[in-house]
Amino acid sequence: MSKYNILIIDDEKIVCDMMKLSLEQEEGYEVESFLNGAAALERLKEKKFDMVVTDFKMKGIDGLEVLRTVKQLYPKTAVIMITAFANLDVAIEALREDVHDFFPKPIKIKDLKESIRKALP
Amino acid sequence: MTPSDNTSSIIKTLGDSTTKWLRNRFAKKRPLDEIYRYFKKVLESNNHALELITDMGQKLDGSYIFDINYIKRIYPELADTLRTSIDLFNRLTRDNYAIEPAFAHIDSLISEVIYGEGTAGDDSILFLDDVQWFRAREVGGKSFHLSELKNNLRLNIPDTFVLTTRAYDEFLQYNQLQEILQPAPGDEGQEPDAKAVQDAIMAGSFPPHLEEQLDKILQTMRARHGSKATLAVRSSAEEEDDLFSFAGQFETILNVPIAKQDVIWACKKVYASLFNSNALAYQKRLDYAFGGLRMAIGCVLQIDPAVSGVIYTANPVSGNVDEILINATWGLGTSVVDGTIEVDNYVVERGNSLQIRESKVGSKEYMNILDSAQPGRIREIPTPDDKKNLPCLSPTFVLELAAKASDIEKYFRTPQDIEWALDADGSIFLLQSRPLKIVSPQVKADLPHYTQTTDSAHRPFLFKKPGIVVQKGIAAGNVYVLHRIDELNGFPKGAILVAHSDSPHFIRIMPFVAAIITDTGSVTSHMASVCREFGIPTIVNTGDATKILQHGGEITLAADESGEITIVNGLDNSILKSKQQHIRKMEELYEYRRQKYILRHIAPLNLVNPLADEFTPAKCRTLHDILRFIHEKSVQELIAISQHGLFGKPSLLRLDIDVPAGIHVLDIGGGLAAKTKSPLTADDIASLPFKALLKGMTWKGAWNTQAVALNVKDFMGSVGRFSVLASGASGCAENNIAVISKEYINLHMSLGYHFNLVDSYCSEKAANNHIYFRFVGGATDIVKRSRRIKLIDKILVEFGFNINIKGDLLIARLSHVAQEEIIETLTMVGRLIAYARQMDAVLRDENDVELYTKRFLEGNFEFLE
Numbered sequence: 001m002s003k004y005n006i007l008i009i010d011d012e013k014i015v016c017d018m019m020k021l022s023l024e025q026e027e028g029y030e031v032e033s034f035l036n037g038a039a040a041l042e043r044l045k046e047k048k049f050d051m052v053v054t055d056f057k058m059k060g061i062d063g064l065e066v067l068r069t070v071k072q073l074y075p076k077t078a079v080i081m082i083t084a085f086a087n088l089d090v091a092i093e094a095l096r097e098d099v100h101d102f103f104p105k106p107i108k109i110k111d112l113k114e115s116i117r118k119a120l121p
Numbered sequence: 122m123t124p125s126d127n128t129s130s131i132i133k134t135l136g137d138s139t140t141k142w143l144r145n146r147f148a149k150k151r152p153l154d155e156i157y158r159y160f161k162k163v164l165e166s167n168n169h170a171l172e173l174i175t176d177m178g179q180k181l182d183g184s185y186i187f188d189i190n191y192i193k194r195i196y197p198e199l200a201d202t203l204r205t206s207i208d209l210f211n212r213l214t215r216d217n218y219a220i221e222p223a224f225a226h227i228d229s230l231i232s233e234v235i236y237g238e239g240t241a242g243d244d245s246i247l248f249l250d251d252v253q254w255f256r257a258r259e260v261g262g263k264s265f266h267l268s269e270l271k272n273n274l275r276l277n278i279p280d281t282f283v284l285t286t287r288a289y290d291e292f293l294q295y296n297q298l299q300e301i302l303q304p305a306p307g308d309e310g311q312e313p314d315a316k317a318v319q320d321a322i323m324a325g326s327f328p329p330h331l332e333e334q335l336d337k338i339l340q341t342m343r344a345r346h347g348s349k350a351t352l353a354v355r356s357s358a359e360e361e362d363d364l365f366s367f368a369g370q371f372e373t374i375l376n377v378p379i380a381k382q383d384v385i386w387a388c389k390k391v392y393a394s395l396f397n398s399n400a401l402a403y404q405k406r407l408d409y410a411f412g413g414l415r416m417a418i419g420c421v422l423q424i425d426p427a428v429s430g431v432i433y434t435a436n437p438v439s440g441n442v443d444e445i446l447i448n449a450t451w452g453l454g455t456s457v458v459d460g461t462i463e464v465d466n467y468v469v470e471r472g473n474s475l476q477i478r479e480s481k482v483g484s485k486e487y488m489n490i491l492d493s494a495q496p497g498r499i500r501e502i503p504t505p506d507d508k509k510n511l512p513c514l515s516p517t518f519v520l521e522l523a524a525k526a527s528d529i530e531k532y533f534r535t536p537q538d539i540e541w542a543l544d545a546d547g548s549i550f551l552l553q554s555r556p557l558k559i560v561s562p563q564v565k566a567d568l569p570h571y572t573q574t575t576d577s578a579h580r581p582f583l584f585k586k587p588g589i590v591v592q593k594g595i596a597a598g599n600v601y602v603l604h605r606i607d608e609l610n611g612f613p614k615g616a617i618l619v620a621h622s623d624s625p626h627f628i629r630i631m632p633f634v635a636a637i638i639t640d641t642g643s644v645t646s647h648m649a650s651v652c653r654e655f656g657i658p659t660i661v662n663t664g665d666a667t668k669i670l671q672h673g674g675e676i677t678l679a680a681d682e683s684g685e686i687t688i689v690n691g692l693d694n695s696i697l698k699s700k701q702q703h704i705r706k707m708e709e710l711y712e713y714r715r716q717k718y719i720l721r722h723i724a725p726l727n728l729v730n731p732l733a734d735e736f737t738p739a740k741c742r743t744l745h746d747i748l749r750f751i752h753e754k755s756v757q758e759l760i761a762i763s764q765h766g767l768f769g770k771p772s773l774l775r776l777d778i779d780v781p782a783g784i785h786v787l788d789i790g791g792g793l794a795a796k797t798k799s800p801l802t803a804d805d806i807a808s809l810p811f812k813a814l815l816k817g818m819t820w821k822g823a824w825n826t827q828a829v830a831l832n833v834k835d836f837m838g839s840v841g842r843f844s845v846l847a848s849g850a851s852g853c854a855e856n857n858i859a860v861i862s863k864e865y866i867n868l869h870m871s872l873g874y875h876f877n878l879v880d881s882y883c884s885e886k887a888a889n890n891h892i893y894f895r896f897v898g899g900a901t902d903i904v905k906r907s908r909r910i911k912l913i914d915k916i917l918v919e920f921g922f923n924i925n926i927k928g929d930l931l932i933a934r935l936s937h938v939a940q941e942e943i944i945e946t947l948t949m950v951g952r953l954i955a956y957a958r959q960m961d962a963v964l965r966d967e968n969d970v971e972l973y974t975k976r977f978l979e980g981n982f983e984f985l986e
């Protein structure tokens with residue numbers, strides 16, 4: 001069986017790095033990460049991912065826009081939204097757009113992994 | 122005797138400095154309830170700060186994904202809480218301690234990490250003697266460790282000055298080198314040409330002001346050591362010799378003349394070595410961007426060594442921390458480090474004393490020496506025949522080196538890799554000390570195991586309580602059940618400590634302990650923070666681990682962040698191998714390390730011993746140290762000042778209980794049931810700790826009513842000694858004072874010729890709670906009084922107290938335990954106060970000490986005929 005692909009988008013390098021390390025080396029997923037939404041959307045047009053984990057607040061294209069684009073291109077790809085703070089309005093908006101899960105930072109790695117496992121086919 | 126007579130006699134016994142201080146307090150007449158209110162607020166604020174520190178420790182330990190926003194959000198809250206603690210503490214102590222400057226300094230260091238606001242020193246070059254702890258990053262790991270050895274351990278380090286990372290920045294800026302460290306436009310994915318960077322560095326010049334500073338320092342060096350002296354110019358990069366060693370990655374130039382242009386050339390060589398291909402690969406592995414690592418340089422007076430070598434304070438392969446390995450060769454140590462010749466090997470074993478177990482003399486075909494004809498060069502020459510097979514070191518030197526190495530390891534709290542040299546006069550110099558990486562120990566076959574989790578559905582537990590995982594991790598070793606703090610001296614390396622309660626004293630064994638399990642304790646205790654800082658797997662609050670785990674037995678332990686605890690009999694290979702990878706890899710992420718660096722100014726606890734001279738605001742290096750200082754001094758303040766209430770509040774109420782304890786009560790808030798008047802009965806007491814104490818004192822049979830005969834010698838001896846302590850010698854005290862609140866008791870009680878002091882805080886928050894018990898004096902001679910002290914000591918140790926004894930004075934402390942345990946323990950202390958009352962006259966010999974200790978613990982309080 002081929003490995004699941006996961007796309008990570010966050011403008012904080014430390015978040016991308018820690019997530020990539022946890023998911024790639026410990027869980028065996030194939031992970032690509034981007035520091036901005038625009039570059040990530042370009043990549044999404046080229047390649048289908050099994051899962052997208054995106055930050056909400058980013059300069060330029062934000063997490064909601066990423067979510068909408070993913071759902072438009074690949075309706076079955078699950079999206080996890082992360083934010084700097086617990087923000088109810090964002091959570092509700094994301095839920096409307098069929099987000100799989102929603103995490104305020106700091107994120108417990110164990111919880112994130114569990115959420116990803118549940119979402120993958 | 123009036124209350125004031127009694128108090129003045131108390132004051133006399135407390136010594137001159139305390140007397141002066143108390144008089145000062147009396148003169149100002151502060152209401153005790155106000156002081157108590159401040160004390161409670163200090164505890165609450167400290168507790169909140171410790172909770173925030175705990176939260177930061179958890180979030181930054183590699184099991185959470187975080188970013189700088191988290192730190193920017195939580196740190197201001199922590200800083201504000203510290204400010205509140207300090208403000209309250211100053212009110213409580215009337216500005217008796219200058220704690221603000223210590224906080225302001227640490228706060229500025231943390232702000233520097235978070236916001237990049239520069240606060241470090243202005244010097245670009247400084248002598249090792251002037252390197253203070255907060256300049257660690259600027260002088261680089263290697264130089265910082267040397268400064269610690271020199272300034273704190275007073276070890277023999279060659280005269281050294283350091284060019285800080287600021288000097289490196291200034292050099293780059295002056296030569297406009299930052300530009301070539303960036304990729305060219307359009308080449309963002311490409312790294313700049315490392316060779317071109319190195320060439321540009323070698324072609325660069327020192328900025329004039331830096332050259333001027335260097336010139337002055339070199340003049341001083343020449344004046345001190347003569348114009349023929351030379352320097353070893355050594356790399357000291359920011360993180361070098363820290364979490365990662367960078368061993369052998371950067372240049373070291375030996376035998377450099379103390380002349381400006383020679384030193385500048387050598388420094389540029391060291392700067393350029395940052396861009397050697399191996400060094401770049403190493404930096405990349407640690408997630409450094411090209412040019413991201415900054416270099417400081419240590420210019421160390423060159424020793425012309427007769428013998429040099431390396432010490433490992435543990436066996437890095439077998440993991441045996443009882444072995445100290447020493448290598449030695451003639452001349453310079455370069456051949457020891459590069460392994461090109463067969464050198465001498467010594468193995469020293471650490472037991473009760475250091476002993477040489479093995480001495481293997483190497484052939485030492487060649488040796489390296491300084492080239493006196495060509496400064497800046499070293500020469501390899503054949504070792505003279507008469508020296509080849511001769512041991513380089515006498516047994517005395519081997520043991521001296523081992524002893525120094527042990528001290529260094531103890532100081533840094535982790536096994537060390539140390540470079541040393543012996544000059545022609547026989548003086549030992551330390552040239553470098555860095556953490557030694559040790560391979561995990563060998564493991565045996567799988568054995569049955571027992572798992573428990575915090576989830577109550579998984580009952581039955583191995584232990585009485587589910588336990589709290591303070592620090593996740595995996596460890597294996599022999600169980601060492603600790604009964605008293607001084608048994609830490611015999612703690613075997615690599616063992617698992619099992620103790621009744623946690624203690625900051627455990628910091629002493631941090632380099633050697635595999636894991637810690639305690640019966641009681643909380644996640645916010647000082648020890649818990651220390652365990653997180655050192656990453657030592659730690660479980661607290663198991664209820665009865667000291668009874669369940671067998672002393673000396675071998676176990677494997679795994680504790681994870683979800684609270685799941687696995688304990689396996691024996692060494693379990695599968696567990697040990699399973700989860701170890703995570704943290705190491707996270708630490709290879711530069712941003713992770715950079716942001717986690719903030720914890721170094723927050724979480725570690727350096728101020729451990731309140732009795733030490735170093736227990737001062739000036740020695741606080743972290744916010745945790747400040748909290749510890751505030752807590753300890755607040756408790757001391759309250760203990761001492763409680764007596765002040767006698768003057769400020771005349772409303773003392775006599776307490777009538779079943780035993781003649783002669784207690785008067787002063788309530789400062791919620792300590793009594795409503796509408797009570799003198800005389801009080803036990804039912805009128807609402808103070809939780811006082812109720813518990815009284816329950817013990819009036820325990821059936823504990824307060825012995827039999828007359829115990831004192832001989833004339835005993836009696837005469839006591840009169841002389843205690844005329845100041847208790848002017849009435851009736852043996853039945855009348856004026857003992859209990860200052861109480863709902864959660865607090867301070868009881869000064871003289872009973873006959875001895876003196877009890879109990880101070881306890883007993884709230885719902887374990888982190889705030891303590892029992893302080895002091896016992897001094899007696900009517901009998903010192904031998905008999907000491908026996909009683911021994912008996913009290915043995916009993917209190919059973920209940921987890923930390924104890925200090927000086928002659929017939931015993932001071933016992935217990936802290937950070939849950940309310941129910943404080944109550945239970947105070948009841949025991951009450952029984953003990955009653956039981957020990959005449960015990961000095963009863964104990965005829967050491968066997969009696971054992972016998973009556975046993976009887977007390979069994980609940981049998983009768984005296985034998």
